Amino acid sequence: MFETLKNKLAANFETAEAHCDGPCGVYDPAQSRIEAESVLQLTKKILDLKRPEGDDKAFAAYQNTLTRYITIKEQRAELTKHHLLVLWTDYFKPAHLEKFPDLHETFWTAAKLCSSCKQEVSLEHAQELMDAVKKVHEMFWSSKDKEVPWYTAS
Amino acid sequence: MHNEIPIAGIFAKLRLYMGLLQGFEVDGDSMYPSLKNGDRVLIDERSTLGVGDVVVALHPFKTSVKIVKRVSSIEPNGKISLIGDNPLESSDSRSFGSIKRTEVIGKVVFRLT
Numbered sequence: 001m002f003e004t005l006k007n008k009l010a011a012n013f014e015t016a017e018a019h020c021d022g023p024c025g026v027y028d029p030a031q032s033r034i035e036a037e038s039v040l041q042l043t044k045k046i047l048d049l050k051r052p053e054g055d056d057k058a059f060a061a062y063q064n065t066l067t068r069y070i071t072i073k074e075q076r077a078e079l080t081k082h083h084l085l086v087l088w089t090d091y092f093k094p095a096h097l098e099k100f101p102d103l104h105e106t107f108w109t110a111a112k113l114c115s116s117c118k119q120e121v122s123l124e125h126a127q128e129l130m131d132a133v134k135k136v137h138e139m140f141w142s143s144k145d146k147e148v149p150w151y152t153a154s
Numbered sequence: 155m156h157n158e159i160p161i162a163g164i165f166a167k168l169r170l171y172m173g174l175l176q177g178f179e180v181d182g183d184s185m186y187p188s189l190k191n192g193d194r195v196l197i198d199e200r201s202t203l204g205v206g207d208v209v210v211a212l213h214p215f216k217t218s219v220k221i222v223k224r225v226s227s228i229e230p231n232g233k234i235s236l237i238g239d240n241p242l243e244s245s246d247s248r249s250f251g252s253i254k255r256t257e258v259i260g261k262v263v264f265r266l267t
Contacts, residue, residue, distance in 0.1 A: 013179040017213075017220065018183065018189065018222045019244070093186065
């Protein structure tokens with residue numbers, strides 16, 4: 001009788017919404033991963049770039065390439081921060097803190113690393129940013145009880 | 155004012171089984187910490203309402219949506235204002251205004267967890 005009652009009870013629950021009218025409710029840390037990966041790759045490219053000797057034309061081309069690398073690194077680091085902040089402030093909720101007590105520290109560190117990657121040409125900080133984004137990836141999918149393996153495009 | 159929601163005993167579950175109470179599952183965190191995402195609650199359509207009660211109501215302009223919020227005030231004309239216990243994560247009467255008494259389905263009288 002109790003099993004029947006339990007099954008009957010389980011089937012009878014409608015949904016009562018308790019959230020804000022968010023725009024779409026679609027979140028994925030892959031957005032921040034792609035941008036952080038670009039920051040890492042651009043940091044490598046900047047460090048690998050060799051200054052040409054002599055020829056003015058070659059020097060102009062070098063400056064153009066270097067400027068583009070720096071500009072794109074700046075933009076991608078800002079986009080990484082943007083996507084991380086959306087997850088932090090819109091997706092994650094107070095209830096998640098119970099499961100992830102270091103949630104705020106993780107996002108705060110990741111956001112700070114985005115700034116470091118803009119200010120510096122640091123392979124170490126670019127890799128630390130990727131590591132922080134990987135941790136966000138793990139927390140995010142764990143919060144949804146889904147197993148989504150971490151991967152990178154490069 | 156926050157009126158506490160007692161945990162359902164066997165008699166409350168029997169009332170649900172008999173159709174005297176309705177069951178709802180909470181989706182979202184606008185009632186955190188009183189109710190968490192995934193909590194199950196039982197409502198009574200016949201209970202009288204007061205300020206501080208948690209209710210399940212029809213969304214005033216999303217016809218297929220039912221919401222769970224707390225009664226923050228009842229106006230002399232009978233219209234009811236609702237607010238989430240976690241206002242930063244809640245859309246409620248602050249945005250959609252007060253609702254009619256007939257839009258309230260019932261008062262949350264028990265929780266299952």
